[in-house]
Amino acid sequence: MKWENFDERRWLEQRFANLYVGQLDTIDELDTDALRAMVTELEDAQRNGQLNLETDAGLKNLQRIVEKYESPKIT
Secondary structure (H helix, E strand, O other): HHHHOOOOOOHHHHHHHOOOOOOEEEEEEEOOOHHHHHHHHHHHHHHOOOEEEEOOOHHHHHHHHHHHHOOOOOO
């Protein structure tokens, strides 16, 4: 793949889909930086066993991470 054809947003959305944590209806509203940070944090949590969606703790971690990036920043 040539670098000039690289679509970072599409790549990040695919990484999110590969986490198998469900659909995020507001994903299009996230800017690329927020999406990158959220996906990275979710991947780290999954790698560390903190994103097991069969447990309450895993579901709460998913919710906490996603809400952090979905919520509008108040300045």
